Amino acid sequence: MPKIQPSEFAAxxxxxxxxxxREGLDIFIVSCKDSIYYLTGAGxxxxxxxxxxxxxxxxxxxxxxxxxxxAHMEKxxxxxxxxxxxxxxxxxxxxxxxxxxxxxxVERYTAIGVEPGLTMEVHxxxxxxxxxxxxxxxxxxxxxxxxxIAMIRRASxxxxxxxxxxxxxxxxGSLAVEGFAETSKVxxxxxxxxxxxxxxxxxxxxxxxxxPRSAQPHSIPAFSDPLxxxxxxxxxxxxxxxxxxxxxxxFFTAVPDSWSVAAFKAMQEARRRMFAMIRPGQSCHDIDAxxxxxxxxxxxxxxxxxxxxxxxxxxxxxxxxPWIAEGSxxxxxxxxxxxxxxxxxxxxxxxxxxxxxxxxxxxxxECLTRSPDSLDALTFASKPGFVQKFRSKLVRKALNI
Numbered sequence: 001m002p003k004i005q006p007s008e009f010a011a012x013x014x015x016x017x018x019x020x021x022r023e024g025l026d027i028f029i030v031s032c033k034d035s036i037y038y039l040t041g042a043g044x045x046x047x048x049x050x051x052x053x054x055x056x057x058x059x060x061x062x063x064x065x066x067x068x069x070x071a072h073m074e075k076x077x078x079x080x081x082x083x084x085x086x087x088x089x090x091x092x093x094x095x096x097x098x099x100x101x102x103x104x105x106v107e108r109y110t111a112i113g114v115e116p117g118l119t120m121e122v123h124x125x126x127x128x129x130x131x132x133x134x135x136x137x138x139x140x141x142x143x144x145x146x147x148x149i150a151m152i153r154r155a156s157x158x159x160x161x162x163x164x165x166x167x168x169x170x171x172x173g174s175l176a177v178e179g180f181a182e183t184s185k186v187x188x189x190x191x192x193x194x195x196x197x198x199x200x201x202x203x204x205x206x207x208x209x210x211x212p213r214s215a216q217p218h219s220i221p222a223f224s225d226p227l228x229x230x231x232x233x234x235x236x237x238x239x240x241x242x243x244x245x246x247x248x249x250x251f252f253t254a255v256p257d258s259w260s261v262a263a264f265k266a267m268q269e270a271r272r273r274m275f276a277m278i279r280p281g282q283s284c285h286d287i288d289a290x291x292x293x294x295x296x297x298x299x300x301x302x303x304x305x306x307x308x309x310x311x312x313x314x315x316x317x318x319x320x321x322p323w324i325a326e327g328s329x330x331x332x333x334x335x336x337x338x339x340x341x342x343x344x345x346x347x348x349x350x351x352x353x354x355x356x357x358x359x360x361x362x363x364x365x366e367c368l369t370r371s372p373d374s375l376d377a378l379t380f381a382s383k384p385g386f387v388q389k390f391r392s393k394l395v396r397k398a399l400n401i
Contacts, residue, residue, distance in 0.1 A: 001195055002150035003241075004041055009077030012039055012140060013061065019136050021057040026109040028055045028136060029126075032117040034316040035137045037242055042076025043200040044069055049090045050098055050122060054105050064101055066090070099125045138321050142313070144335045148243060149359060152314060152337055154194075155238045155245035156357045156368035162186040162206045162236040163247050163371040170208065170227055170234075171384035172253040174392055177223035179208040179234065181395045186238075194240060201242040209233045211350030214250075217307065217343065224401065227253045231260045231350040237318055244318045246339060247369040248355035251378040263344045263352045264375055266298040270342040271354060274310060274324075278338075278358065278365040284328040287311075291342050292326065300344045307351075311339040314357055336360045337368070 016039070020028045030036055030053035033046055039053060039061075051073075052064040060083045065073045067086040074081050085105065088096040102125060106112060112131040114123070116138075123131070144152065165182040186204045191197050207221045211230025235248045250264060270291045277287050288310045295301060311324030314337045322330030324338060332338070341355035354373055359366045372378065384392070395401075 002147055002154060003196065004145075004147050004151075006077050008145060008147060009039065009041055013055070013078045015140055016055055016136060017057050019139065020055060020113065023113060023134060023136070024111055025113040025132070025134075026056065026111045027106060028113040028134070029053075029106065029118070029131070030055060030061075030115060030137065031119075031122060032115050032137075034242075035115060035117075037201065038137060038141060038316055040073075040076030040078055042073050042079065043198055043242070044073065045200060050119070052098075052102060052105075062105055064098065064105065066098075102126065135321075141315050142321055142330075142336055143333060144315060144337055148315065149335065149337070151241060151243035152245055152357065152359075153368055155240045155243050156247070158186060158190055158204070158238045158240060159236045159245045159247040159357070160369055160371050161189065162204060162238065163234060163249060163369075166206055166208060166234050166236065167249070167251060167378070167380070169388065169391060170232075170251060170253055170380055171388050172228060172381065174227050174253070174384070174388070175223065175396070175401065176208050176210050176221045176225040176227065177401065178392055178395050180206065180221070180223065182206065190238075190240060196241065198241045201239065203237075203239045205235070205237040207235060208251075209235065209351075212348050214350040215345045215347050217345070217351060217353065229254045229257070231256065231264070231352050233351055233353055235355075239318070242316050244314050244316070245357040245369060246314065246318065246355055247357065247371050248341060248353055249371055249373065249378055250352040250354060251380065253380050255381050256375070256379065259346065259349065260352065261375070262298075263300065263346070266295060266300055267342055267344055267352045267354065268373070268375075269298075270295055270310075271340050274340050274342065275358075275365060275367075278332065278340075278360060279363055280332055280334050280360060282332045284322050284324045284330040284332065285326055288324050288326045288328070295342065295344065304347065305345055307343060307345050310342045313338050332360050334360055334362055 049066040054062040063084045070086040087098045087101045113134045114131040166179040169178045210225035214233040291310045309325035313320045313322050343353035345351040357368045
């Protein structure tokens with residue numbers, strides 16, 4: 001069972017401390033949930049109560065946490081009871097809240113670094129100290145360890161299982177909710193299989209975006225949306241004990257029209273071209289630029305047609321560096337994990353987009369998600385079978401649809 005060992009958490013802290021020293025900082029304030037999890041393995045849900053790790057170039061870091069979370073956070077790697085400081089609540093009586101505790105810990109230092117994700121509320125409390133924003137932990141998280149890759153590989157397997165379930169539930173006239181209803185089955189499989197399952201840092205998001213809503217990839221699918229004509233997009237995002245993977249597939253429940261076929265083929269060729277460019281040393285800017293040029297030559301250009309970059313990184317975050325986008329300064333390196341997902345969209349018709357979770361290897365790539373991606377495999381134009389109709393009846397009855 002893949003797992004991050006205490007020695008790896010210790011190595012991560014050591015690497016961060018060396019970067020802090022390199023940057024000439026006295027301390028670095030870690031405040032993002034995923035970053036604290038990366039350094040400690042301690043899962044928590046901050047809600048309105050902020051958490052901080054104060055890291056110096058050497059010595060043990062100081063954790064600031066609400067009293068409510070102090071005891072269980074002390075069980076994390078790189079944390080000791082002696083170096084944990086708690087505040088009472090949010091809000092709290094004067095002198096017992098996080099602002100006073102944070103200032104007490106940092107005000108004696110001159111060169112202070114903070115994460116880019118620091119909230120404005122926190123920044124205002126320490127603004128007088130003139131902190132420097134620096135993506136130091138983002139830099140560390142770019143390259144995955146063998147244990148992290150194993151955990152992303154496991155998440156990818158569940159993503160493929162979920163995609164298979166969702167596509168098996170699709171037929172002409174079925175509802176988006178019928179695909180979404182498969183979520184609980186995949187979650188149960190995950191709980192059954194993963195002996196150290198972490199419910200706070202594990203999740204399954206799966207749903208079909210029915211045409212024409214598929215032309216709005218960040219819209220919210222309506223349960224009652226019917227899968228009829230046009231290109232639909234199925235999305236699965238899994239997170240298992242902190243590590244994420246994604247697979248997306250464009251599919252059809254009726255014979256696709258000429259625009260859909262042309263867009264699908266162009267999208268597939270764009271993905272093939274990106275795959276051919278994936279290798280250590282490759283500019284992320286150049287990958288996106290190459291894909292954009294090709295799709296423009298095929299007649300698919302313009303912001304409203306393309307909508308988004310070609311890809312992004314995976315790890316603890318479902319969206320993290322490196323960014324496969326024009327303007328990005330990132331360069332691919334071995335053991336980065338990225339997506340390959342150029343999209344084409346037509347308002348009122350739908351969108352086409354496949355996405356896979358991809359590992360950068362010594363001289364190329366390995367696709368960690370392996371769901372079918374051909375037009376034939378993703379066209380379900382036949383009438384629903386008995387099992388599909390029975391499942392549909394159960395779901396609609398349960399939800400009173």
